Amino acid sequence: MAWAVAKISDIKNLQQGEVGKYPSGKGLRCFCQQCGSPVWYESHENDKIWGIPLGVLDSGNIPAPKKHIWMSSNPDWCEVNDQLPKYPENA
DSSP: OOEEEEEGGGOOOOOOOSEEEEEETTEEEEEETTTOOEEEEEESSOTTEEEEEGGGSOTTOOOOOOOBOOGGGOOTTOOOOSSSOBOSSOO
16 A cells, blocks of 8 residues: 655645544554545654555645655565655655
């Protein structure tokens, strides 16, 4: 799943239904209580950003990528062939 990391202050037009949250490592995984889809991730380490799965964004609202993180988890079959910076972990 492709995710974006965004400052909470930059997130606009967030329509919230009933959102469930459960602890997951270093943060909270937040999901739609009606369908179970992940909607964002709240980090305990940085309360100013959220991780957002790109599949929940409307087309036209997906930001241009600036870097690739967690490349240490990238499967061998998935090639990333752009010139953006790549980091093995979160950066």
